[in-house]
Amino acid sequence: MRKNSEVSRPELAKSPTGIRGLDEITFGGLPHGRPTLVCGRAGCGKTLFSIEFLVHGAIDYDEPGVFIAFEETEDDLTKNVASLGYDLADLSRRKKLMIDYIRVERSEIEETGEYDLEGLFVRLGYAIDAIGAKRVVLDTIEAIFSGFSNVNILRAELRRLFRWLKEKGVTAVITAEQGDGTLTRHGLEEYVSDCVILLDHRVHEQISTRRLRVVKYRGSIHGTNEYPFLIDDQGISVLPITSLNLEHRASSERVSTGIETLDQMFGGKGYYRGSSILVSGMAGTGKTSVAAQFVDAACRRGERCIYFSSEESPAQVIRNLRAIGLDLEPWIKKGLLHFDATRPNFYGLEMHLLRIHKLVERIKPKVVVFDPLSNYLSLGNDLEVQSMLTRLLDYLKGLQITSIFNTLVEGGHAELQSEVGVSSLMDVWILLRNLEYNGERNRGLFILKARGIAHSNQIREFIFTDHGIELKDVYVGVDGFLTGSARTAHEAREKAAAQLRREATERRRREIARKRRALEAQILALRAQFENEADEINKEIALDTTREQVLESGKVEMARARLGNGPAKVRRERNGKGA
Amino acid sequence: MAPVDMATIPEKENDKWVLRLYVAGQTPKCVAAFANLKKICAEYLDNRYEIQIIDLLENPQLARGDQIVAVPTLVRNLPEPVRKIIGDLSNTEKVLVGLDLRTRN
Numbered sequence: 001m002r003k004n005s006e007v008s009r010p011e012l013a014k015s016p017t018g019i020r021g022l023d024e025i026t027f028g029g030l031p032h033g034r035p036t037l038v039c040g041r042a043g044c045g046k047t048l049f050s051i052e053f054l055v056h057g058a059i060d061y062d063e064p065g066v067f068i069a070f071e072e073t074e075d076d077l078t079k080n081v082a083s084l085g086y087d088l089a090d091l092s093r094r095k096k097l098m099i100d101y102i103r104v105e106r107s108e109i110e111e112t113g114e115y116d117l118e119g120l121f122v123r124l125g126y127a128i129d130a131i132g133a134k135r136v137v138l139d140t141i142e143a144i145f146s147g148f149s150n151v152n153i154l155r156a157e158l159r160r161l162f163r164w165l166k167e168k169g170v171t172a173v174i175t176a177e178q179g180d181g182t183l184t185r186h187g188l189e190e191y192v193s194d195c196v197i198l199l200d201h202r203v204h205e206q207i208s209t210r211r212l213r214v215v216k217y218r219g220s221i222h223g224t225n226e227y228p229f230l231i232d233d234q235g236i237s238v239l240p241i242t243s244l245n246l247e248h249r250a251s252s253e254r255v256s257t258g259i260e261t262l263d264q265m266f267g268g269k270g271y272y273r274g275s276s277i278l279v280s281g282m283a284g285t286g287k288t289s290v291a292a293q294f295v296d297a298a299c300r301r302g303e304r305c306i307y308f309s310s311e312e313s314p315a316q317v318i319r320n321l322r323a324i325g326l327d328l329e330p331w332i333k334k335g336l337l338h339f340d341a342t343r344p345n346f347y348g349l350e351m352h353l354l355r356i357h358k359l360v361e362r363i364k365p366k367v368v369v370f371d372p373l374s375n376y377l378s379l380g381n382d383l384e385v386q387s388m389l390t391r392l393l394d395y396l397k398g399l400q401i402t403s404i405f406n407t408l409v410e411g412g413h414a415e416l417q418s419e420v421g422v423s424s425l426m427d428v429w430i431l432l433r434n435l436e437y438n439g440e441r442n443r444g445l446f447i448l449k450a451r452g453i454a455h456s457n458q459i460r461e462f463i464f465t466d467h468g469i470e471l472k473d474v475y476v477g478v479d480g481f482l483t484g485s486a487r488t489a490h491e492a493r494e495k496a497a498a499q500l501r502r503e504a505t506e507r508r509r510r511e512i513a514r515k516r517r518a519l520e521a522q523i524l525a526l527r528a529q530f531e532n533e534a535d536e537i538n539k540e541i542a543l544d545t546t547r548e549q550v551l552e553s554g555k556v557e558m559a560r561a562r563l564g565n566g567p568a569k570v571r572r573e574r575n576g577k578g579a
Numbered sequence: 580m581a582p583v584d585m586a587t588i589p590e591k592e593n594d595k596w597v598l599r600l601y602v603a604g605q606t607p608k609c610v611a612a613f614a615n616l617k618k619i620c621a622e623y624l625d626n627r628y629e630i631q632i633i634d635l636l637e638n639p640q641l642a643r644g645d646q647i648v649a650v651p652t653l654v655r656n657l658p659e660p661v662r663k664i665i666g667d668l669s670n671t672e673k674v675l676v677g678l679d680l681r682t683r684n
Contacts, residue, residue, distance in 0.1 A: 103646045108661065110677030113611075113669035118603040118650035119635060119642050126639035148649065148665075 012219045015063070015135065015171040018056020019049070021238030025223040026214060030195055035162050035172040037192040039184050040199030045210060045231055046175040047072070048081070049199065050137040052235050053173050055086050057135045058096035063171075065135035066127040067099045068120075070143035074099040084235050098127045104147025111149060117157040120144075121164060133170060140175040145186050162191045183215065194218045200226070204380075209348050212238055228350040228387075237354065250274070251400055258297025259290075261471035265447055265456035271428055272452065273366070274400040276393050278423055280407045281432030286443055286462060286469070287406040288312075290430065291369045292321050292328065293469055294404050299331040303366035306338045306359055310375040314339035317371075325467040338363050344375040349388045352376060356392060365401060373405040373422070386422075393425050427451040432462065435483045442483035445471060461487065596620075596628040597657040601642070603635045603650045608667045612651040615668035623680055653677075 014028035023029045030036045030053070038046050054065035069077060077099060078088040091097035100123055127133065141158070148154055165172045174192050176184035183189045189196055196215040201208060211226040229238040254269040263270045271277065277294075279287045295305045309317055317339070318328050331337035340359060344352065360368065370376070377385050396403045407422065423429055429448040434441050443462040447455045460471035461483045472487070482490045600616055602609035613632065620628045635642050635650065645654045649665040655678055664677040675681040 100643060102648060104648055105646075108663050109649075110662070110664040110673055111666050112664060112673040112677070113666035114608050115649045115651060115666040116608070117648055118606075119601065119647035119652065120649075122603060122635040122639045122650075123642045123647075126642070144648065 014220070015057070016061060017053045018060050019052050019236050019238065021227065021229065022212070022236075025227060025238060026217060027221060030171055030173070031217070031220070032171050033166065033169045034194040035165050035174055035192045036195040036197065037174050037176060037184070037188055038197045038199065039176045039178050039188075041178045041201065044199040044201040045236060046199060047139050048231060048236060050139050050173045050175055051077070051081050051086065054097060054135055054137055055091065058091055063134035064096045064131040065137065066124065066131070066133045067097065067137045067139065068124060068127075069099060069101045069139055070104065071140060073101045084233060095131045098131050098133065100127050104144055106147050109147065116153065117144070117161070121161065128168060128170060136165065136170045136172040138172065138174045140177060142176050142184065142186050142188065158188070158191055209350050230350050230354045232354060255301070255402070256297050258293035259469050259471065261460065262445070265458070265460065265471070266450060267454045271402070271450070273402060274397055275402055275427040276397070276425060277402065277404045277428040277430065278407060278426040279404060279430045279432065280409050282409050282434055285432035285434060286464070287408070287432060288317065288371055289321065289324055289326070289464065289469055290432070291371055291404050291406055292317075292326050294402075295337060295367060295369060296326055296328065296331070298367040299328075299336045302336070304336050304338070304363055305331070305367040305369070306340060306363055306365045307369045307371065308356070309339060309341040309371050310344045311372060313341050324464045324469065338365070344379055349376065349379045349384055352379070353388055353392060357395065360396070360399065360401065367402045367404065368396065369404045369406070371406045372408050374408040389422060389425055435461070437483055438486040440484040440486070444483065595657060596624055596655065597631070598628055599631045599633055599645065599654045599656060601633050601635060601645065601647045601650060601652045601654065609651045611667040611669065612653070615671070615674070616653060619668070619671055619674055623675065
């Protein structure tokens with residue numbers, strides 16, 4: 001599918017500049033074999049841009065280059081870029097680079113009659129042929145406008161020059177000063193229209209920011225935004241390279257926050273590695289301590305961390321954390337924890353971004369902390385800050401680095417209103433809140449969001465102990481949640497009530513036992529009574545039986561007597577009397 | 580044509596003039612420049628001059644030394660200071676001013 005579209009739409013051949021970030025914006029570099037116009041005001045980095053284009057070409061892409069300098073001598077150029085680690089003299093010796101300084105001095109020149117700029121063509125052609133150059137820089141060709149007065153000749157010659165460059169098949173960079181309201185002072189954009197790049201250097205509230213924009217790129221798609229760029233001891237970087245996509249891997253590894261109870265709130269397993277975590281709260285809610293716990297936990301796992309502190313010195317942070325039983329110093333000594341303490345307003349946003357990039361590249365951490373982020377937010381307008389943060393996050397996520405951002409919520413602001421929509425960039429948002437109740441101020445913690453994690457919805461009370469942070473369940477009663485001494489009192493009351501309940505149960509148990517005993521006694525008594533009565537009855541039964549037998553025997557005698565004669569009966573009666 | 584004001588160049592009187600004409604092949608402009616130069620020299624410098632013709636198409640590396648951009652360019656290396664006159668040298672007046680053979684008005 002993808003292959004087909006590539007075949008049907010052949011891409012324009014491009015020459016990579018080797019400038020970090022630019023080749024991503026232009027999807028490959030400058031148009032190959034065509035001239036590109038790089039314009040901007042004085043000091044915006046045009047010369048450096050073109051030098052980098054040539055040096056990277058010579059070193060990285062095996063494309064030797066010619067630098068035609070109208071403003072600086074070869075010596076000056078060589079010295080100026082030596083601080084970037086570029087050895088132009090060496091490149092010249094190896095025939096990878098040729099610098100030709102063209103000086104056009106109006107005061108030395110008298111013009112009479114017809115002329116052309118064949119001398120420039122000859123020099124350029126000679127230089128190109130001498131080293132087999134594939135790249136050419138003219139910096140800045142507009143200087144000839146100050147050297148010669150016949151503008152008609154100049155324009156015709158420039159037109160011829162750019163056509164000639166195209167015929168030569170060299171990839172050229174032509175620099176030009178930006179004019180008032182025009183891209184270039186002398187309208188070079190008329191001649192060089194394949195690709196136009198505008199460099200800009202603005203100072204806003206004493207903080208400078210450089211920006212780059214691809215104004216035009218014929219026959220190619222390109223990023224159209226203004227991209228901030230930096231010039232430092234490594235040259236130009238249009239930053240960051242990863243800001244153009246959202247393709248970073250998502251780790252499914254869960255790691256501990258360092259606070260066991262907080263891990264439990266995150267479904268018992270902690271957060272995803274590489275998450276962006278926002279810890280927000282008002283002053284004194286314990287943001288630094290939470291961040292330090294994360295750091296401590298990471299160091300315990302043997303992972304490297306960077307702590308960007310923008311309010312306190314490292315010594316102060318460490319001292320304060322000792323109070324809650326967290327000692328970060330051993331981690332620093334082991335080289336696992338790196339502190340970077342700078343006042344944010346010392347640099348512009350872009351410079352910060354660069355410093356962060358470089359530190360991250362050097363230290364290769366797994367966790368970085370920004371404490372607090374709030375201080376960086378004042379360095380630009382919302383758009384700039386958001387752009388910086390997005391790029392920072394993309395960069396860190398691309399490297400699977402967990403980032404923790406502390407932000408201070410100002411009093412009077414809604415605590416859920418995070419600055420410049422920072423929260424939407426974050427995967428996890430932990431909110432620390434002051435809970436005022438019963439004449440006390442206590443700390444509460446809850447997880448506002450945690451992407452992809454079934455997290456607790458409860459507010460926990462957040463307590464500093466001498467062994468770090470602990471989270472306690474918060475009691476929710478008719479007056480809201482109970483914290484601090486109210487919670488303790490509530491706990492005591494609950495304990496007492498439980499005791500009472502236990503005692504009552506015990507009492508009931510005893511009652512049952514007693515009742516059972518009483519019942520059994522009653523049963524015994526009844527049985528005894530019954531047995532007595534049964535005895536009596538049996539005795540009577542026995543007596544009756546005896547009497548019956550006696551009567552029976554009496555009847556038999558009488559019958560016998562009656563059977564003999566009358567007197568017998570009498571006799572018996574007599575006998576009876578006599579008996 | 581106005582006469583040369585010799586008062587402006589008294590110390591140069593005995594100097595040897597070295598004039599280099601940079602050309603690029605036999606273009607009409609270059610040919611014209613050479614012709615014009617010879618005429619001016621013959622008229623104003625007697626035998627105190629030497630004309631060197633440098634064809635940049637043959638010796639492109641020589642363009643660098645005298646900072647040649649435009650063609651044709653006439654360079655006066657001696658006497659000092661260096662002077663450059665570009666074009667076909669068709670305006671004798673300007674050539675003379677350019678060579679310090681006449682003061683600028």
